[in-house]
Ligand code: HC0
């Protein structure tokens with residue numbers, strides 16, 4: 001066994017890739033801006049300094065742990081250097097902390113407090129650069145950037161998008177979108193993974209909360225809301241629940257208290273998506289249509305395909321995402337059901353995702369000039385709205401989603417985890433193709449956090465080859481292999497965010513180990529507890545087709561309202 005000494009305490013280590021990880025394992029939360037275990041090592045912020053006996057002061061993120069090392073994480077010199085670093089950053093930083101979206105959840109604020117920074121001994125050098133509000137999903141505030149480069153690296157390494165980079169050097173250094181354009185003009189796919197790794201408020205989700213409050217306070221308006229699958233296993237973290245605990249039922253009570261008139265479930269629309277998408281897949285499979293078919297519910301993936309692989313667009317399912325299907329169903333059925341004038345119906349979404357804001361405002365999802373989904377809130381925005389009312393989520397009585405658009409099967413719930421859409425689709429498709437009731441409904445091959453999951457299933461004497469990828473760099477690799485003829489699949493699920501929607505750009509920011517698996521487990525547990533687990537057994541979706549969408553998936557009416565087109 002290998003050991004080294006951290007602050008006079010012996011610590012075991014094995015294959016940690018650097019000293020910083022060993023120190024964290026020893027229970028010391030050594031500060032850093034630029035270190036993320038999933039990104040390459042940059043070593044620029046100089047906060048993770050340690051004194052190694054015989055070697056001096058160095059950045060622990062860039063040092064390989066060696067047996068027998070004697071390490072101090074806190075000496076007088078280190079403390080001074082850290083303080084100077086933080087003060088210099090504060091000198092160039094916009095310090096309007098109380099009005100910042102990341103207030104109370106900001107690494108810089110946190111460090112200034114922990115290090116006891118009382119005043120900033122340097123002249124304020126902040127330049128008052130303009131905000132970039134061009135994106136429908138995100139707001140960039142260069143005045144809050146600490147140049148850690150986390151956003152640049154996540155965008156290029158994890159997403160292979162490369163929408164952000166450094167420009168200029170020295171005191172003029174900045175992080176900018178390509179060609180110093182606005183974010184919305186470049187290749188950004190709105191996934192929000194940059195906002196998830198940003199240690200400050202330099203990139204945040206664009207908020208729609210004020211507009212939603214306006215609608216709620218307007219007595220003329222009937223405000224309905226749909227809540228995405230992953231929200232229920234993320235929201236609780238902001239209120240002291242265990243990571244991944246499903247708080248849907250208390251959340252419904254909170255949302256009624258806030259003044260939403262009807263609280264519905266995107267999982268209903270996810271079930272309906274499966275009716276449509278699995279039907280489309282079976283159609284392609286049996287009539288020699290374009291295969292592989294890619295899922296289409298992740299708007300960041302769809303924009304990625306439109307931007308980088310337009311030649312693959314015929315392979316992307318034309319079925320709309322659950323958010324957009326919900327929009328169509330709400331507009332078509334709710335005015336009559338709720339007795340409200342169409343113009344007074346306000347449709348809100350709560351999503352774990354920043355790209356859903358982009359999706360909702362796309363011209364193709366407008367009807368009569370108005371978006372079918374008016375406003376999209378992130379999980380974090382919903383948490384802040386609940387907090388702003390002083391609601392204590394943990395103390396609320398549970399309530400159920402409203403019917404009928406609040407009823408869903410387990411298949412609709414697992415959508416929020418990577419592989420969940422594929423698993424739900426297989427529950428539908430395998431039963432339909434084989435013509436026999438499906439007994440074993442778990443397709444465990446699709447679960448977990450492996451970068452690519454593959455399986456070959458025997459269905460009615462045919463081989464069905466499926467793959468699941470998450471993280472757009474993994475998607476890019478798979479698409480390249482398919483184009484080169486090196487990979488063959490029939491059906492592929494792509495989600496832009498590593499882990500799927502549970503780790504979307506609108507979820508609470510956390511550095512807890514295993515948070516993705518814990519949130520996913522919350523969804524799989526909910527699936528297991530459901531009496532109805534196959535999307536095709538959602539009686540209310542059947543009824544919705546009968547009432548408003550031509551009686552069956554794939555009907556003419558379904559094609560006009562529940563499908564979409566792509567830009568190529
Ligand atoms: Fe997802 Fe969805 S599962 S994309 O990750 O498909 O955002 O949670 O709402 O639309 O249902 C996000 C989550 C959704 C959609 C659903 C899909």
Ligand code: SF4
Pocket residue numbers: 138151154155159161162163164187188189190191192193194195
């Ligand atoms: Fe890159 Fe995603 Fe951030 Fe856009 S939202 S800059 S694609 S990480």
